[in-house]
Amino acid sequence: MNHSKLKEYRMLNRHAKKGQILFVGSSLMEGFPIYEMQLSSNLALDRVIYNRGIGGTTTVDLLQSMDTCIFDLEPSKLFINIGSNDIGASVKEGYSKETLLKNYNHILSQIKARLPLCEVFVMAYYPVNAEADFGLDRSDKELMFATRTNANILEANEAIEQLAKHHGFSFINVNEGLTDEKGNLKPEFTVEGIHLWPNAYTVILNNLKRYL
Template sequence: MTEETKSLTLNPQLEAFQASLLEKYATANRTAKRGQVVFVGSSLMEIFPIEQWQESGEVAFDAIIYNRAVRATTTAFLLAHLDTQIFDLEPSKVFINIGTNDIGFGVPEEEFLANEREIFRRIAERLPDCETCVLRFYPINTVDFRNDEDERALLATRSNHALQAASDAIERIAQEFGFPFIDVNAGLADERGELKKELTFDGAHLNPDGYRVVLSNLAPYL
């Protein structure tokens, strides 16, 4: 793990935010309806405005969708907080997008893939009737961004090749458990294979228009 990674993962302000968000989720879980749908993962899921769209009536589904993702987290974080992020809600369906930060933070592949497998194993054991859907990582844009220090730092340790190779490995693990592996990326990439500039604000994270593309691809599975 690099010094930069240690600095990020041990950032007191970030840790305080994550703890506050987990506390908020734990409180909300007490009155949440069981047997619904849960989105879980890192910032790629946390900033997906699916709950807000459902509450406003912009989208409508038969089930309630609860977003329990936490930004700047890794597979190890999710593994440590499965109760708050998944199990307390007793969902009938879970959508998982986790692991891009493992790549960005320099976590060894064998470590984060082992964590992915353990996450899947525990879900299969605790929620045998739950449909667990694993999402392919979204493409990123390393060509049109890197315009400021934050973007350069974010994209320096990520590449489309690394992300999609990791997705392929995660797909094989998902198949071991019979979990659907879903590619919702149609329409996100340009002719170069880069995330379309108009669908992202920093090259790695989607903006609302990007999430509308994802949602249109994801809708048949919800």
């Protein structure tokens, strides 16, 4: 867990307004340039969007940092994208869909209990691209995509959709326009097959607008 980022967020939370919109998750959420986009786009929102994503975060990490990343802000709308690092766990640690769902269920249960009036949007995991050449070392690439595959991502998306419905939350898939004909993340949208460039987030925000 990135303790320095948590410390930064704790400081920032003292200045944040309550009842706003919150993005939370791992690096794929931390990298969402929503500060710039909400100022430059025509969203015309009556609320501020805060981003409390932290790179490298797993569902276990978020369970340990929910006060700082979620509850201290008392959001009225919450967009959550957590678990991609669970899916992409190293070969040594292994990936267990059951463990992912168990942890995610704990996360959503706490949100439901402590923020009963908050609108919660469980976001689908983004696709990856393990085929294009991004200049990665072959062994590093094999390790990176050992379990983080589009097949596992699709399976996990189906599972968390059902989990969201179980809690009465909305599941949203904002991936339209991100993939090629094979279902891979388009090369022009990604740094190394996983993390996204700002042009990808422009597509995602356009798909996300109606929920904001």
